[in-house]
Amino acid sequence: xxxxxxxxxxxxxxxxxxxxxxxGAVRSVSGQAPAGSEPPAALAGSEASSRDYxxxxxxxxSGRLTHIQAWVxxxxxPVAPALRTPLQDSVGIITPAPLHYVVDHGSPTxxxxxxxxxxxxxxxxxxxxxxxxxxxxxxxxxxRIHFLxxxxxxxxxxxxxxxxxxVQETHGWTSCSEWTGVPLxxxxxxxxxxxxxxxxxxxxxxxxxxxxxxxxxxxxxxxLVAYGQNGEAIRPEQGYPLRLIVPGFEGIRNVKWLRxxxxxxxxxxxxxxxTIYTNLRPDGTARWFQLELETNSVITSPSGEQRLxxxxxxxxxxxxxSGGGAIRRVEVSTDGGRTWKDAQxxxxxxxxxHTRFRFPWNWDGKEAVLQxxxxxxxxxxxxxxxxLERMWGVTPDYWLTTTNRxxxxxxIQPWKVTSDGRVHNVIWxx
Amino acid sequence: xxxxxxxxxxxxxxxxxxxxALAQGPAYHLGRTPTPEEIQALDISxxxxxxxxxxxxxxxxxxxxxxxxxxxxxxxxxxxxMAVYHRPxxxxxxxxxxxxxxxxxxxxxxxxxxxxxxxxxAMPLDKPGSLRVDDVYALTAFLxxxxxxxREDDVLNATNLPxxxxxxxxxxxxxxxDWKPGYRQLYFSPQPxxxxxRR
Numbered sequence: 001x002x003x004x005x006x007x008x009x010x011x012x013x014x015x016x017x018x019x020x021x022x023x024g025a026v027r028s029v030s031g032q033a034p035a036g037s038e039p040p041a042a043l044a045g046s047e048a049s050s051r052d053y054x055x056x057x058x059x060x061x062s063g064r065l066t067h068i069q070a071w072v073x074x075x076x077x078p079v080a081p082a083l084r085t086p087l088q089d090s091v092g093i094i095t096p097a098p099l100h101y102v103v104d105h106g107s108p109t110x111x112x113x114x115x116x117x118x119x120x121x122x123x124x125x126x127x128x129x130x131x132x133x134x135x136x137x138x139x140x141x142x143x144r145i146h147f148l149x150x151x152x153x154x155x156x157x158x159x160x161x162x163x164x165x166x167v168q169e170t171h172g173w174t175s176c177s178e179w180t181g182v183p184l185x186x187x188x189x190x191x192x193x194x195x196x197x198x199x200x201x202x203x204x205x206x207x208x209x210x211x212x213x214x215x216x217x218x219x220x221x222x223x224l225v226a227y228g229q230n231g232e233a234i235r236p237e238q239g240y241p242l243r244l245i246v247p248g249f250e251g252i253r254n255v256k257w258l259r260x261x262x263x264x265x266x267x268x269x270x271x272x273x274x275t276i277y278t279n280l281r282p283d284g285t286a287r288w289f290q291l292e293l294e295t296n297s298v299i300t301s302p303s304g305e306q307r308l309x310x311x312x313x314x315x316x317x318x319x320x321x322s323g324g325g326a327i328r329r330v331e332v333s334t335d336g337g338r339t340w341k342d343a344q345x346x347x348x349x350x351x352x353x354h355t356r357f358r359f360p361w362n363w364d365g366k367e368a369v370l371q372x373x374x375x376x377x378x379x380x381x382x383x384x385x386x387x388l389e390r391m392w393g394v395t396p397d398y399w400l401t402t403t404n405r406x407x408x409x410x411x412i413q414p415w416k417v418t419s420d421g422r423v424h425n426v427i428w429x430x
Numbered sequence: 431x432x433x434x435x436x437x438x439x440x441x442x443x444x445x446x447x448x449x450x451a452l453a454q455g456p457a458y459h460l461g462r463t464p465t466p467e468e469i470q471a472l473d474i475s476x477x478x479x480x481x482x483x484x485x486x487x488x489x490x491x492x493x494x495x496x497x498x499x500x501x502x503x504x505x506x507x508x509x510x511x512m513a514v515y516h517r518p519x520x521x522x523x524x525x526x527x528x529x530x531x532x533x534x535x536x537x538x539x540x541x542x543x544x545x546x547x548x549x550x551x552a553m554p555l556d557k558p559g560s561l562r563v564d565d566v567y568a569l570t571a572f573l574x575x576x577x578x579x580x581r582e583d584d585v586l587n588a589t590n591l592p593x594x595x596x597x598x599x600x601x602x603x604x605x606x607x608d609w610k611p612g613y614r615q616l617y618f619s620p621q622p623x624x625x626x627x628r629r
Contacts, residue, residue, distance in 0.1 A: 106555070121461075122469050129461035130468065139458055190456045201475055208552035211475065215609040260472050267607050268477045269541050271548040275533065278602065279617055284527040286538075289607030290615050324614060324625070379628030380614075391617055402529040408617070 062089035064099055064172075082150075084172025087300045087319065093145070093346075093354040095175035097235045103150050103173065103251060104237070105272065107206040110257055114241040117205070119225065123263035126192030133241050136225065139182045144224065144247070145353045147321045149174035149293055151250035151277050155409030158402065164425055167303035170413065174321065176354035179245045180228030185220045188263070197263040201270070202244050205259040212253045213267035214246060218291075222247050222352075225258065247352040248323030249291045250408070252277050279407050282394055293323030295382050296410040297330055297357070297374035308421035311365035316343070319354045322376035326350065329375040330357040336369035336414070337384070343372065351377070368417045369426065385411040385427060399428060476547035480592030483546065486563035487587040490580065493572025496565055500554045509576050510534075520576045526601070536577025540602055542594040545570045567591070 042048070045058075064083040083102040085095055095101075114133045122128035153173035156164040163169050184200075193216070200219045203211040214223065224245040227234060234240045239256030246253040252272055267273070267289065278288040297320035302308055316334070320327045326349055331340040343357040357372065374382045388411050389396060399406075416426040476482050497509070506513035509520035522532035535545060550566045552558050561569070567586050574580040579594060604621050613622040 120464060120469065120472055122464070122473070127456065128464055128469060130464040131461040135460040138460055186458075190458060190461065192455070203475070207555065207558055209474065209558070211551070213607075215607075217610050221611055262473065262475055264475070264477060266477065266479075268475055268547075269544050271544055271552075274540055274544055275538060280526060280531055280533065280538075280601075281617065282527070284601065285603065286601045287615070287617055288540075288602045289604075289609070290617070291609050292614060377627075378614075378625050380625075398529070402531075404529070404531050 062086045062099065064101070064168075082173070084168050085175045087167045087172055087174075087298070088303050088306065090300060090319070093176050093319070093348075093356050094230060095177060095354075097177065097230050097232070097238065100175040100177065100229075100235070100238055101148075101150065101173045102237050104206075104256075105208065105210060107208045107210070109237045110206045111236065112205060112241060112257060117241050117259065119242060119258060120260045121187055121191045121263070122260075123201075124194040124197035124265060125188075125263050126194060127190070129187075129191050131187070133227065136182055136242070137227065139186060141180055141182055141228075142224065143178050143180040143228070144222075144245075145176065145178045145348075145350050146245060146247045147174055147176040147352065147354045148245075148251050148254055149296075149321065149323075151252065151290075151293070151407040152405065153251075154296065154298070154411070154413070155406045157405050158400075161428065164428070166305045166425075167298055167300050167413075170304065170425060170427075171298045173251070174319075174354070176319075176321075177229045178231065179224055179226040179243075180231075181224040181226030181242075181245065184223040184225055184244070184261075187225060187261075188219065191263075193263055196265045199264050199267050201262045201264050201268045202253075202255040202258060203260040203262075204239070204255050204257040206257050210252075210255065210272060211268070211270045212255050213264075213270065213273055213289075214244075214249070214253055215267075215291075216263075218246065218249070248293060248325075250277060250293055250323075253291065276405070277407060280404055282392060282398065282402075290408055293321070294408055294410040295322035295324065295327070295374050295376040295380050296320065297327075297372045297382055298413045299332070299370050299372050299415060302370065302417060302423045303415055304423055304425040306423045308363060308417060308423070310421065311363050314361050314363055316359040316361045316370060316372075318357055318372050320345075320357055320372070320374035321352070321354050322374065322380070323352060324380065325352065325377040327355040327374055328377050328379070330355070331373045331375075332357075332359040332361075333371045333373070334361060334368050337371055337412075340373065363417065365419060367419055370415045370417065370423075371412050373412050382410055382412055387411075474547070474551055476543045476550075478541045478543050478592065480543050480546075480588060483543070483588035483591060484563050485588060486567050487585050488564050488566070488568025488571050489585055490568070490571040490575030490582045492564075493568035493570070493575075496561075496569055497572050500561070501569070504555070509573065519573055534577065535573050536579065536597065538598040538601070540596055540599040542570065542574065542579075542591050542596055545573055546591060 085099050085101045117133055119131045150173035154171050198216050200214050201211055203209055226243050226245045227241055229238055234243055242258040244255040244258050278286050280286045299316055299318035301317050308314060316332055320330045330343045332343045333340045343359040346356040349355050414426050416424045504513060505519055510518050518532060519535050522534040522537045525532045526537060546566055549569055571580060571586040575582050608622055612625050614625055615622045
């Protein structure tokens with residue numbers, strides 16, 4: 001008991017200095033007793049008493065708030081902070097539900113009683129229907145692994161740029177879960193979509209009742225009305241008890257706390273889809289309904305603010321994803337993009353899901369710039385920042401001066417390793 | 431005999447059964463039919479054509495007082511302030527082509543119906559749903575007036591609100607959003623592009 005506490009205290013003390021370091025580095029300093037010494041003490045406190053619903057080891061401190069608290073610039077009436085997944089600590093493709101990113105657009109998480117919750121499907125349908133949660137659970141279900149990502153992920157606006165250090169800060173608005181629920185196509189068959197029903201509008205039950213328009217072709221394709229996440233009920237902050245999962249589309253379309261679906265004849269132009277989730281371009285025109293997320297990837301280790309303990313073997317690993325389908329290829333460069341080599345894709349490689357890639361690397365102790373580049377099943381390649389600049393018709397200065405909020409930014413992310421082993425984000429320095 | 435051969439009858443039965451399977455009928459018979467009142471209570475969607483706008487009206491002059499009471503604490507006294515949410519509702523003229531664009535109702539929102547829908551849906555954030563229908567028209571009118579889109583005494587109602595030409599409407603493309611499997615959209619392509627597999 002005592003040794004357990006002092007061990008934890010020692011860990012927490014050093015934890016502040018270590019936050020964000022490589023998992024390997026943390027392990028080596030956290031005071032693991034050498035083999036042959038006394039066995040570890042039994043669990044105490046909350047870890048031991050939580051047998052009905054387990055908790056992680058008290059030595060594990062990975063969290064969504066690290067480095068993020070300072071950014072919650074909004075003050076005043078209820079505004080929930082947006083939380084980012086600690087991708088630097090992730091080791092597979094599934095994000096634990098308590099580490100899933102959260103963007104709530106300021107609505108506090110509603111505490112919904114599932115017995116009081118129902119889903120209304122109406123509009124241009126033959127038979128409007130109201131489903132209880134129990135009824136939805138009686139219907140044939142599917143489980144599918146899909147990523148979610150905020151359209152604003154991987155681009156930090158100018159005023160937040162000083163926080164663009166870790167991969168959690170730059171790319172932490174993406175997570176991946178196994179979602180379980182009823183295919184929306186099945187529910188639409190039950191209500192009978194009428195001729196002219198070309199879009200749906202989905203709406204949540206939270207204080208702002210945010211709503212989003214989704215084309216019928218997508219609704220009938222692979223959209224789920226989900227009640228399960230990673231084998232249990234969806235977490236409240238992820239939409240308990242019901243959430244629309246729109247695979248590959250920008251996060252805002254995946255309506256949480258789903259209470260209503262209306263079949264309509266056109267996009268209903270709700271506030272968020274018509275304003276924030278659009279791309280204003282430098283010429284003053286704007287792209288809206290850029291629904292599908294582009295092919296993207298990032299090296300999660302080594303990544304920003306980590307420190308390599310020294311030269312020698314280091315596995316480079318990261319995640320790749322594409323809203324357009326499966327990842328076909330990930331290449332890694334360790335020399336600033338001069339040469340690229342194929343990384344190994346770890347099975348399973350699933351459509352519209354995080355794909356883990358791994359690349360063996362022997363660091364020679366000299367300065368290096370690490371980057372990953374993904375290609376999706378259509379052969380669409382993740383662009384460099386320079387390629388995005390050509391597409392946008394801007395110079396590199398644009399990103400350093402504009403306060404415009406860019407959506408769907410999917411440029412290749414470079415991490416520079418300096419000779420002391422420290423890793424830095426250099427995307428805005430090139 | 432009406433059916434000459436048993437085999438003919440059998441094939442007729444098979445045919446009708448397969449037609450039933452293909453029809454767009456319900457297969458599971460779960461869920462219940464909501465009453466019109468239940469639908470009405472939840473159906474707060476207002477589309478760009480404004481078909482769903484309820485009867486009522488309001489002017490900017492009426493909206494000014496409401497705005498001061500219910501909205502100004504967060505959005506600032508005139509709506510042009512950065513205020514709590516760092517997103518002004520008013521102004522931004524000429525800023526969209528600069529490096530510091532200010533996107534507001536006046537220069538960026540494409541439909542007046544979106545203002546009406548969002549105010550009723552979500553505002554004020556401390557008590558959504560507490561505004562009367564006429565209040566929502568009046569506040570919409572006030573925000574349009576502050577953005578120099580309507581006059582102070584213009585009476586907005588279900589008929590004329592959807593007809594307001596918003597300056598932001600012409601900025602966006604594609605003009606009619608669309609999505610089909612096998613297509614993708616890029617920042618600068620005017621229409622969704624058909625995908626082709628590349629090696």
